[in-house]
Amino acid sequence: xxxxxxxxxxxxxxxxxxxAIVAVAPLLLVGLFVGATYTxxxxxxxxxxxxxxxxxxxxxxxxxxxxxxxxxxHLDTVRAADAIAADPWVATAIVARDLPSTVVVTITERxxxxxxxxxxxxxxxxxxxxxxPGAPTAGLPEIRGALxxxxxxxxxxxxxxxxxxxxxIRHQVSAAVMEVGDDLRLQFVDGTSVxxxxxxxxxxxxxxxxxxxRWASEQGVAVRSVDVSVPGAPAATLANGSAFPG
Numbered sequence: 001x002x003x004x005x006x007x008x009x010x011x012x013x014x015x016x017x018x019x020a021i022v023a024v025a026p027l028l029l030v031g032l033f034v035g036a037t038y039t040x041x042x043x044x045x046x047x048x049x050x051x052x053x054x055x056x057x058x059x060x061x062x063x064x065x066x067x068x069x070x071x072x073x074h075l076d077t078v079r080a081a082d083a084i085a086a087d088p089w090v091a092t093a094i095v096a097r098d099l100p101s102t103v104v105v106t107i108t109e110r111x112x113x114x115x116x117x118x119x120x121x122x123x124x125x126x127x128x129x130x131x132x133p134g135a136p137t138a139g140l141p142e143i144r145g146a147l148x149x150x151x152x153x154x155x156x157x158x159x160x161x162x163x164x165x166x167x168x169i170r171h172q173v174s175a176a177v178m179e180v181g182d183d184l185r186l187q188f189v190d191g192t193s194v195x196x197x198x199x200x201x202x203x204x205x206x207x208x209x210x211x212x213x214r215w216a217s218e219q220g221v222a223v224r225s226v227d228v229s230v231p232g233a234p235a236a237t238l239a240n241g242s243a244f245p246g
Contacts, residue, residue, distance in 0.1 A: 037073040038071065041101070042071050042073040042074075042099070042101065043069065043070065043071060043072070043101060044070040044071075044072050044075075044101055044102070044103055045101040046101060046103070047061055047066055047103050048098075048102060048103070048104045049105045049106075049107070050104070050105070050107070051106050051107045051109065052105075052107055052109070053109055054089050054109055054135075055087055055090060055107065055109065060084055060105055063083045063084045064081075064083055064084055064103075064105065065079075070103075072098075072101055072103060073097070075095070075097060075103065077096060077097065080095040081093040084107065088126075088132055089109050089110055089132060090107050090109060091107075091108045091109060091110045091126075092107065093107045093108075094106045094107075110126035110127070110128070110130060112126060112132050112136070112137065112140060113125065113126065113127050113140065113141075113159065113162050113170065114140050114142070114158070114159055114176065115140040115141070115142055115143070116142065116144060116150070116155065117142075117144065118131070122137045123135075124137050124140065125143060125155065125159050127159055127160065127163030128156065128159060128160065128163075129152070129155045129158075129160065141162060141173040141174055142174070142175045142176070143155060143159065143162075143175070143178075144175060144176075145178045146177050146179045147180055154178045157178075157184060157198075157199035157200075157202075158176040158184055160202045161176060161184055161186070161196050161205070161206070162186075163202075164205070164206035166210075169206075169210065169213070172189055172190070173187065173188055173189070176196075181198075182198050183195065183197055183229070184196040184198070192224065192225065193224070193226075194209060194226045194227075195225070195228065196228060196229065197229025197230070204231035204232075205228040207231065208228040208232075208234040209226060209228045209234070211234065212226050212228070212234050212236050213226075216236070216238075221240070222238065222239035222240075223237070223238055223244075224238060224239050225237045
């Protein structure tokens, strides 16, 4: 018998043991890494807040559920952001990690652009129709219904229309009135009336209104009423009774 024939064959048990070690090693490394993320190194030490004005720092931290035991590595940033955005003053919220121990919160706040009567109290309204409790309402245009109370959809449509006007024109508006049939009419402080039509195309309608008012200013004429319900074909009646376009 030759030497080759007498050589012992490798034992299968040893081969499988080697394979098992190779397969398990990455899992062990992952386990060690995951375990390391639960160390005090990743406990929150700093919370950096950007964009906040009305909403206080402590309120943002409370809404996000952050405390000294929070693990930054395992923080559910989406859930924390959603919790912050539940505050009516917060339009958007983004929560991010800055490892190992910092949480960064960036928010965009709503601003009051109108007011409306809620029971016996004037409530401020943001540009997307959200009510802002406790905000000052002095000098803001009123949103109201011609008959009865407004629906949430009517309030949103009126607020979006006022927001689209921009500050320079919005400050000239005394009221946004939702008529029967859901047609919106804007009343200006100087008596000018603007038919805004039903909801939708607020930006286009606001642009058409600006064009008419700009034309009137350049021509040195006073406008009595404007109709931008069809923004591609605005119309106006001048104080002297003539029409635009003539």
